[in-house]
Amino acid sequence: MVHLNRIYTRTGDEGLTGLGDGTRLPKHDARIAAYGTTDELNSVLGVALAQGQMDEDWKQILGQVQNDLFDVGADLCLPNTDGDKLRIDAGYVDRVESWIDRFNADLQPLTSFILPGGSPGAAWLHVARTVCRRAERLVCELAGREGEPVNPEVLRYLNRLSDFLFVAARVLNGGGRKDVLWRPGASRESS
Numbered sequence: 001m002v003h004l005n006r007i008y009t010r011t012g013d014e015g016l017t018g019l020g021d022g023t024r025l026p027k028h029d030a031r032i033a034a035y036g037t038t039d040e041l042n043s044v045l046g047v048a049l050a051q052g053q054m055d056e057d058w059k060q061i062l063g064q065v066q067n068d069l070f071d072v073g074a075d076l077c078l079p080n081t082d083g084d085k086l087r088i089d090a091g092y093v094d095r096v097e098s099w100i101d102r103f104n105a106d107l108q109p110l111t112s113f114i115l116p117g118g119s120p121g122a123a124w125l126h127v128a129r130t131v132c133r134r135a136e137r138l139v140c141e142l143a144g145r146e147g148e149p150v151n152p153e154v155l156r157y158l159n160r161l162s163d164f165l166f167v168a169a170r171v172l173n174g175g176g177r178k179d180v181l182w183r184p185g186a187s188r189e190s191s
Helices: 030-051 056-077 090-104 120-143 152-172
Strands: 016-018 024-026
Touching: 030 056, 030 120, 056 090, 056 120, 056 152, 090 152, 120 152
Parallel strands: none
Antiparallel strands: 016 024
16 A cells, blocks of 8 residues: 655655665656656546546546556566566456457448547547557667566557557547548648
């Protein structure tokens, strides 16, 4: 259980922050950027939930994703894989894949790329999707550095989550009927 008795500690005033194991790193470190971006993604999902006019099923699913993202952050801020630390595992990815399969089955087939937009909820989920892709790139960068342990399931989860957020945005756009489609060269047509 986490207990937060004080909100400010002054320990970051010199530009350092602490990992879950007590290690101090610069706030611009790749590991901090990776889990900080998952926190940003979580916040975008909070806005989507607050402004997206979603039914209870979607609120429950996106609430689960928000909880998962805290688990991702916990996994990334405890780089040492020894012991019984919280780790993302294949079950997280399997759950997201089941959601993708469930919701994608009823969507209209794609005939073009989709421009972010449509309903407010869909637009926010498109923002979440792009932040998720950035988090994934940052975790990939971190994993590519020598001596930086990264749980490969974190990468799989973020990759699948961005796919799910794309599908979810289409669902919130009337099952794809309100998707805003890309029209290649549309600017040339109007000039």
